[in-house]
Amino acid sequence: MDVLKIATAGSVDDGKSTLIGRLLYDTKSLTSDKLEAIETKSRQLGYDYLDFSLATDGLVAEREQGITIDVAHIYFSTVNKSYIIADTPGHVEYTRNMVTGASTSQAAIVLIDARKGVIEQTNRHFFINNLLRIKTVIVAINKMDLVDFSEEKYNAIKSDFEALMSKRDYQNQNISFVPVSALKGDNVVNRSENTPWYDGETLLENLEGINNEDIYNVGTPRFPVQYVIRPKTEEFHDFRGYAGKVYGGELSVGDDVVVLPSQTKSKIKEIHFYDKKVETASRRSSVLITLEDDVNISRGDMIVKENDLPTVDKQFTATISWMDSQDLTAGKKYVVQHGVNKVLAKVDQIHHKINPDYSGIDEAVNALSMNDIATVSFKLNKPIFYDAFKSHRTNGSFILIDSQSNNTVGAGFIQ
Amino acid sequence: MMKNTASINPLENEAIYIFREVAAQFERPVLLFSGGKDSITLVRLAQKAFYPAKIPFPLMHIDTGHNFPETIEFRDRLVKELDLELIVRNVQDSINEGKVKEESGKYASRNVLQTTTLLDAIEEFKFDACIGGARRDEEKARAKERIFSVRDDFGQWDEKNQRPELFDMLNGQIELGQNVRVFPISNWTELDVWSYIQKEQIEIPSIYFAHTRATFLRDGLIWSADDAVVYREKDEEVEERVVRFRTVGDMSCTAAVLSGASDINTVVQEIRDSTISERGARIDDKRSEAAMEKRKQQGYF
Numbered sequence: 001m002d003v004l005k006i007a008t009a010g011s012v013d014d015g016k017s018t019l020i021g022r023l024l025y026d027t028k029s030l031t032s033d034k035l036e037a038i039e040t041k042s043r044q045l046g047y048d049y050l051d052f053s054l055a056t057d058g059l060v061a062e063r064e065q066g067i068t069i070d071v072a073h074i075y076f077s078t079v080n081k082s083y084i085i086a087d088t089p090g091h092v093e094y095t096r097n098m099v100t101g102a103s104t105s106q107a108a109i110v111l112i113d114a115r116k117g118v119i120e121q122t123n124r125h126f127f128i129n130n131l132l133r134i135k136t137v138i139v140a141i142n143k144m145d146l147v148d149f150s151e152e153k154y155n156a157i158k159s160d161f162e163a164l165m166s167k168r169d170y171q172n173q174n175i176s177f178v179p180v181s182a183l184k185g186d187n188v189v190n191r192s193e194n195t196p197w198y199d200g201e202t203l204l205e206n207l208e209g210i211n212n213e214d215i216y217n218v219g220t221p222r223f224p225v226q227y228v229i230r231p232k233t234e235e236f237h238d239f240r241g242y243a244g245k246v247y248g249g250e251l252s253v254g255d256d257v258v259v260l261p262s263q264t265k266s267k268i269k270e271i272h273f274y275d276k277k278v279e280t281a282s283r284r285s286s287v288l289i290t291l292e293d294d295v296n297i298s299r300g301d302m303i304v305k306e307n308d309l310p311t312v313d314k315q316f317t318a319t320i321s322w323m324d325s326q327d328l329t330a331g332k333k334y335v336v337q338h339g340v341n342k343v344l345a346k347v348d349q350i351h352h353k354i355n356p357d358y359s360g361i362d363e364a365v366n367a368l369s370m371n372d373i374a375t376v377s378f379k380l381n382k383p384i385f386y387d388a389f390k391s392h393r394t395n396g397s398f399i400l401i402d403s404q405s406n407n408t409v410g411a412g413f414i415q
Numbered sequence: 416m417m418k419n420t421a422s423i424n425p426l427e428n429e430a431i432y433i434f435r436e437v438a439a440q441f442e443r444p445v446l447l448f449s450g451g452k453d454s455i456t457l458v459r460l461a462q463k464a465f466y467p468a469k470i471p472f473p474l475m476h477i478d479t480g481h482n483f484p485e486t487i488e489f490r491d492r493l494v495k496e497l498d499l500e501l502i503v504r505n506v507q508d509s510i511n512e513g514k515v516k517e518e519s520g521k522y523a524s525r526n527v528l529q530t531t532t533l534l535d536a537i538e539e540f541k542f543d544a545c546i547g548g549a550r551r552d553e554e555k556a557r558a559k560e561r562i563f564s565v566r567d568d569f570g571q572w573d574e575k576n577q578r579p580e581l582f583d584m585l586n587g588q589i590e591l592g593q594n595v596r597v598f599p600i601s602n603w604t605e606l607d608v609w610s611y612i613q614k615e616q617i618e619i620p621s622i623y624f625a626h627t628r629a630t631f632l633r634d635g636l637i638w639s640a641d642d643a644v645v646y647r648e649k650d651e652e653v654e655e656r657v658v659r660f661r662t663v664g665d666m667s668c669t670a671a672v673l674s675g676a677s678d679i680n681t682v683v684q685e686i687r688d689s690t691i692s693e694r695g696a697r698i699d700d701k702r703s704e705a706a707m708e709k710r711k712q713q714g715y716f
Contacts, residue, residue: 286431
């Protein structure tokens with residue numbers, strides 16, 4: 001069974017946690033003890049309905065303030081698919097959480113409050129999903145019960161959103177719209193009688209319809225070496241295998257390959273998965289590769305097909321999503337972690353800030369603060385082997401680490 | 416040769432990737448082994464990550480002294496069969512040394528006490544990465560846990576100040592004295608684990624399967640009537656029941672469920688049909704709504 005990761009985006013009080021709780025409840029994924037806990041807590045809070053947001057808001061501070069602070073992961077499954085929902089907070093100051101949630105997701109749900117329509121926050125949520133090149137986006141127009149399930153209202157919001165879509169950079173995104181009431185359960189899992197004018201799919205039907213073959217951006221195979229395995233036992237005396245995950249495309253036994261950065265040519269001799277030998281390693285599989293020739297390879301090196309090389313360079317320009325309370329400034333040094341490869345990087349130039357609401361770019365800035373998105377050039381102390389994020393979602397992305405605090409302080413998408 | 420057998424299970428591939436990151440990024444990792452199904456699954460995943468080499472780090476069991484005898488027997492056999500290194504540290508020693516105080520009364524358990532023994536052992540061996548079998552679907556505070564989760568010098572979790580985890584890139588950079596808790600099966604559900612055990616034919620302790628046991632009832636839950644470990648009131652009558660355990664913690668805080676599921680296939684079916692979550696049978700989580708979050712802040716698994 002395949003697993004679909006979904007990022008959610010919505011503003012405070014758009015009912016995101018309630019929507020997720022509703023999905024769990026209507027797919028019968030809430031167990032009776034969890035449901036009981038929600039019933040008890042809802043009663044304590046004096047509600048006359050079940051507050052499904054209590055199913056996901058896990059930290060004490062969140063329950064006290066009735067808001068979601070940190071990315072929570074929620075799991076449910078149908079007979080067709082396993083789902084992981086990254087419940088990301090909608091506050092302005094938490095852009096970093098949204099980028100984080102979206103970075104591991106293959107689909108996204110953008111929530112809009114039907115009473116408020118498309119607001120600045122919506123632009124931001126859509127911008128980030130588009131920046132991260134999430135292939136499938138479902139726009140859930142929520143709280144339809146509070147606008148009398150008005151078709152007119154729904155269509156107005158839909159056309160506002162479509163106007164937004166014309167501005168997007170990544171055009172190849174599949175976008176659909178659903179009118180829902182998370183609180184009452186309309187069109188989430190069960191088709192609503194209150195929207196006879198809507199003949200599209202429910203939210204769950206939309207998710208179920210996503211073709212798992214279609215959600216990953218296919219590229220060319222990249223095999224960053226994670227770990228070199230040398231058993232040094234009698235049975236495997238001279239064995240030398242390269243452990244890693246295959247990104248982008250398939251690798252097969254017999255493929256002509258090049259090892260970077262040494263540029264050494266060889267051929268794939270064997271592909272192991274545990275105690276089995278396989279002929280082909282497909283995308284996202286964690287395998288062990290041996291080569292025909294004795295090549296000196298260590299962690300961070302990359303095995304690629306001979307006819308399809310990535311860019312090998314000591315500098316690049318990237319879109320940065322800055323996530324730290326300390327500013328990024330020109331001249332500062334950070335560790336770039338590109339997959340499993342780490343190099344030292346210096347900020348060469350901050351070109352401009354990008355307003356994540358489609359209002360254009362800012363003039364030159366000197367520093368980036370938390371939640372800023374900008375185009376930045378870096379110089380590296382060693383070359384890395386990269387593709388543009390546009391053509392390779394995994395080999396085109398990296399994280400920035402502050403070598404003083406060791407914290408992950410930014411995400412980057414190579415241009 | 417079979418085609419494409421390497422890619423069937425995305426959760427398995429992810430866990431193997433995480434194990435290899437641990438081995439590559441840390442000096443002294445350790446796998447926290449409880450003898451429960453989740454840590455047994457971790458051992459299999461670690462074997463897969465490093466085969467044909469051996470698992471490049473030891474296992475450590477924090478023994479509360481309240482374990483089911485079947486679990487300990489199983490642990491020792493597994494370690495022997497796979498030729499693994501096992502470190503055992505005892506909560507009883509922490510009690511004897513006066514570092515922690517035994518709880519008393521009806522709900523007494525050594526669950527909370529384990530934290531001290533664990534933190535002491537981490538310091539003793541200078542472990543910088545502790546691999547655990549916690550899953551995000553188990554509990555609400557765990558749903559917010561990272562795959563690489565940094566603990567400070569006191570083993571504490573700062574839940575509001577966690578590193579963002581982007582893409583599949585794991586940042587294992589820490590300062591001396593800090594350690595990282597690693598959760599390779601973060602994204603697995605209980606059913607995922609059981610299905611994996613079924614598919615891989617992984618051996619697990621016998622208490623996971625239906626057996627006849629002397630038990631008593633309290634708060635609607637079924638407890639093992641082992642008077643040496645589990646406190647029992649006089650009016651709590653012992654009765655033989657056919658039960659199994661869905662999760663294996665201490666005898667003093669793990670309740671049994673009535674079940675006739677005597678093999679892995681019937682267990683998986685039972686989990687599929689079940690309407691109660693596995694932690695519903697763990698009294699340690701019921702102490703308060705935020706029980707797990709509090710224990711985690713203090714350095715719990």
